[in-house]
Amino acid sequence: MATWDDVRRIALALPETTERGSYDDLPAWRVRDKMFVWDRPLRRSDLEALGDAAPDGPILGARVPDLGAKEALLADAPAVYFTTPHLDGYPAVLVRLDRIAVDDLTELITEAWHARAPKRLAAAHRAGAA
Numbered sequence: 580m581a582t583w584d585d586v587r588r589i590a591l592a593l594p595e596t597t598e599r600g601s602y603d604d605l606p607a608w609r610v611r612d613k614m615f616v617w618d619r620p621l622r623r624s625d626l627e628a629l630g631d632a633a634p635d636g637p638i639l640g641a642r643v644p645d646l647g648a649k650e651a652l653l654a655d656a657p658a659v660y661f662t663t664p665h666l667d668g669y670p671a672v673l674v675r676l677d678r679i680a681v682d683d684l685t686e687l688i689t690e691a692w693h694a695r696a697p698k699r700l701a702a703a704h705r706a707g708a709a
Contacts, residue, residue: 580678580679581681586606586608586676586688590608590615590688593610593704594610595696596608596609596610596692597609605618605620609695610695610696610697610700611700615691615692615694615695615696616687616688618639619638619639620638621634622665624665625663628664632661634661636675636677637677638673638675640671640673641672641674641688641691642670642691642694642695643671644693645670646668648670648690659674659675659678660673661673661675670694674687
């Protein structure tokens with residue numbers, strides 16, 4: 580399954596991506612200063628909301644294109660993707676890093692990048708020019 584090294588390698592391979600600490604000074608990856616994936620350990624409020632369902636492994640936060648994409652991921656692979664009340668109404672999912680295949684992680688990170696990258700940069704990347 581995936582590791583933080585995989586996250587770093589995949590994210591930094593995308594155009595104009597930088598790694599810089601998040602609000603909690605944990606690893607986060609940005610495209611033109613817009614965060615698209617980040618280390619997101621569960622907070623006390625998350626643990627209280629999730630109860631016994633709270634995972635104990637590494638957690639990746641990832642932007643998604645919209646709330647429909649979020650709902651699709653949550654429905655398709657609930658053993659991998661989850662959310663907390665803190666993210667209600669926000670286009671992002673939490674990922675059990677130790678349960679996601681590297682191929683699926685690559686797709687997730689690339690889509691997260693596309694969701695945050697400027698339109699021209701994303702279009703160039705899709706076309707293979709970036």
